[in-house]
Amino acid sequence: MPTPTLAALTEEQQLIVSEVRRFVEKEVLPIATELEHRDEYPAALIDQMKGLGMMGITIPPEYGGLGLPFTTYSAIVEELSRGWMSLGGVINTHAMVSWMINSFGTEEQKRCWLPAMATGEKRAGLCMTEPNAGSDLQAIQMTAVRDGDDYVLNGTKMFVSNGVQGKLFAVLTKTDPRAQPPYSGMTTFIVDKDETPGMTVGRLIEKLGYKGIDTTELFFEDARVPAGNVVGGEEGQGWYHIMATIEIGRINVASRAVGVATAALEDSVRYSKQRRTFGRPIADHQAIQLMLADMATKIEAARLLTRAAAARKDAGERADLWVGMAKLFATEVAQEVSLMALRIHGGYGYTKEMRVERYYRDAPFMLIGEGTNEIQKLVIARNILKMFGE
Amino acid sequence: MPHIICCVKQVPDPETPASQFRVDEAAKKVVPVPGIAPVPSQFDTIGVEAALRIKDKTPDTTITILSLGPESYRDSIKHSLAMGADEGVLINDPALYEADHWVTAQVLAAAIGKLAPFDLVICGRQAVDWDMGVVGSTIAEILNVPCITIAKEIQYKDGQVVVERVLLDGFETAESPAPCVVTVSNELGEPRYPQLRQIMAAARKEVKVWTASDLGLDAAQLKNLVSLERLYVPEVKVETEIIDGETPQEKAEKLALKLREAKLI
Known part of the structure; x- marks a missing residue:
């Protein structure tokens, strides 16, 4: 149900x-x-x-x-x-x-x-982050230099989901490293891994949570990509493409957070009805009920905010303010709720026999993925300040 | 253009934890468990899968899902439509909510008559709530058509139905001219998951709703043959006895003796 x-x-x-x-x-x-x-x-x-x-x-x-x-x-x-x-x-x-x-x-x-x-014949990954550039995305160092009908790509991308299993990758590069502001010299390419000598998959990155999924480095060493693979066919638009696209990622991460938090709540409700202390189920104790109430209320608020932000994106508008709020709020809720779930499960919650330990390890990923929550706050604040004019 | 009618019943989720299962002995009813939605009876969903396998080979097949129950049964019909069935009919008449197998079979048979012509009626071998396993064969009796039970495979070609049946000690192949009724068992295999595209199509499909009078039946004249005397959860008593002994051999001998006394070996 x-x-x-x-x-x-x-x-x-x-x-x-x-x-x-x-x-x-x-x-x-x-x-x-x-x-x-x-x-x-x-x-x-x-x-x-x-x-x-x-x-x-x-x-x-x-x-x-x-x-x-x-x-x-x-x-x-x-x-x-x-x-x-x-x-x-x-x-x-x-x-x-x-x-x-x-x-x-x-x-x-x-x-x-x-x-x-x-x-799903060709699954895709997104290459933005580099070893020395994440939140400060305009500081990327990867270059793409025009050579005849191709571009030659050089650089390293970090934390690429689907890095092994994916075939197509959207790769953010600098076609004009001297451009000011830097974003005006950025271009996104679609790179087909199977057709691109010089593009290689690096090590699988071990993580606290978000396991099972291939998160890798990708190396580009004189990787030749046809000029026809520039997204939209025009150089210098990469930053705009990525900023609009990342809103989709933030809807995804906010939705994932609501899903994990919901699982944590449902497991907690079931466990608190079964586990007995002082002669009755722990669900009868006010200390547990207070946590369940906080969890359920925050999850519902997160869900409504996420769906409303998604609806704004469906309307065809830029939605960075709203998806930023959803991503920030829902992922903080997931982090908080997964810890409360662990506390409700007591000692068992800290064991690998219970799913809550998985939720507790998965939640922090979402605080960081698709833009750290600190970046979300900057996005939200800048939008709010702009709304009120000079 | 074969027409297959699949009868689908909605039941309490068999995966419900036993600790949450309750009956109201006074009302002689199973108490629905809050938060656990009812589901289509597993064997009936396997019946839909059997029909879809025929449709996979003969694409112009039409599959109609037929269900008798309250409005909530629409969920099971929609699930079957999402799997790939073509049409859905819900017989929703409050006068029939307490129908036993006999009245259920009469109503379904009347609806099948209204949906005629048909080539094949597929039912689950039994519903997974009451496990009586009689509705399919009773429908066949009322319609006066052959019935083949407990199928693990159904093939349909040129008006002929070939069924591989599950026996206690093996399998047998039975044939019947269409139209006929076949009941299916879990040996047929796992039902498919609906693809998102089919789910979207199912959401747009209208489910026809009929009452007893739409079938030319007078609900007041339909009398249950079965009356439920008592409904209760049986008490299971577990007694534990520890077999003691100096050596493992001695313990084993004593255990064997106990089991023999209990006529278990």
């Missing part, structure tokens, strides 16, 4: 949520913790997700996708992440890159890449 919520769902969304939940209950939950503890790539689950159409959720029907709005995407990501946060991550950069191509790519680029992305 879907989580009771004030969030309004259409009949289509209700049906999608209940079917995705059925998939998660039957296929994901029985194996997620074991795979997570082994840090094993969930190949069979991802194949099933491809078969169900989850790689084409937001890709328009004319390119083989489903054309669903981001409000539905958010509900799907939430359900997947309620089972295992990493699965919500699998489709994140894929959805971001497909949206970027659809929003800013030429018609030829859309026809070239989107159909294979919609089926």
Whole structure:
């Protein structure tokens, strides 16, 4: 039964949520913790997700996708992440890159890449961060130099989700390293790993949580990429592409946070009804009830904010203020709620026998991924200051 | 253009933890568990899968989902539509909410008659709540068509139905001309998950709603044959006895003796 919520769902969304939940209950939950503890790539689950159409959720029907709005995407990501946060991550950069191509790519680029992305034949990753540039994205050092009909790319990208399994990568570069302001010299390329000698996958990065998913370094050493792979066909637009696209990632991360927090709450409710102290279930104790009330209220607020932000993106507007708020709030809630869940589970919560330890390790990733929460606060503050004029 | 009708019942989720299962002995009813939604009966969903496998081979097949119950049963019909079925019919009549297997079969048979022509009716071998396993064969009796039970595979070709049946000690193949009723078992295999595209299509499909009178039936004249005398959760008593002995051999001998006394070995 879907989580009771004030969030309004259409009949289509209700049906999608209940079917995705059925998939998660039957296929994901029985194996997620074991795979997570082994840090094993969930190949069979991802194949099933491809078969169900989850790689084409937001890709328009004319390119083989489903054309669903981001409000539905958010509900799907939430359900997947309620089972295992990493699965919500699998489709994140894929959805971001497909949206970027659809929003800013030429018609030829859309026809070239989107159909294979919609089926999951070609999964995508996003390469922004570098060893010395994350939040300060304009400080990236990766270069792309025009050479005849190609560009030659040199540099290293860090923390690339889907780095091993992905085929297509949106890569942010500097085509004019001397440009001022620096963002005006930035360009995004779509790079097909299989067709790009000079592009190699580095080590798998071990993480506290967000396990099972291939997070890697990617190296570009004189990697030749056709000029036709510049997103939109025009140099100098990369920064704008990335900033608009990252809003999709922030909707995804906020939705994942709501999913993880919901799982933590549901496990806590069940456990508190079973576990007895002082002759009665701990759910009867006020100390536990106070935590459950805080958890449920904050999760619902996070869900409503996330869905509302997604709806703003669906309206076709820049939504950095609203998705920034959703990402900030929902991920802080996930962090807080997963700790409360651990406390409710007591000593058992600290063991690997209970799922809450997984939630507790997964939550911090979301404080950082797709822009740290400190960056979200800057985005929010700058928007608010601008709203009120000089 | 084959027409297959699948009967689907909605039941309490069998995955409900036993600790949460309750019955109201006075009302003789199972108490729904808050927060756990009812689900389509597992064998009925396998029946839909059987129909879809026929449709996979014969794409012009039409699959109609038929269900008898309150408005909430729409969820199970929509799930079947999302799996790939074409049409859904819900018989929703408060006068029929307490129907036993006999009345259920009469109502479903009347609805199948209204949906005719049909080639095949597929039911689960039993509903996973009451486990009586009689509705499918009773429908066949009322419709006066052959019935093949407990199928692990159904093939349909040119008006002929070939069924591989599960026996206690193996399998047998049975054939029948269409139309007929087939009940399916879990040996048929796992039902498919609906693709998002099909879920979207299912959301747009309208479910027809009929009452007893739409079927030409007078609900007041439909009398249950079965009356429920008592509904209760049986008490399970567990007694533990520790077999003691100096050596493992001695313990094993004593255990064997106990088991023999209890006629267990």
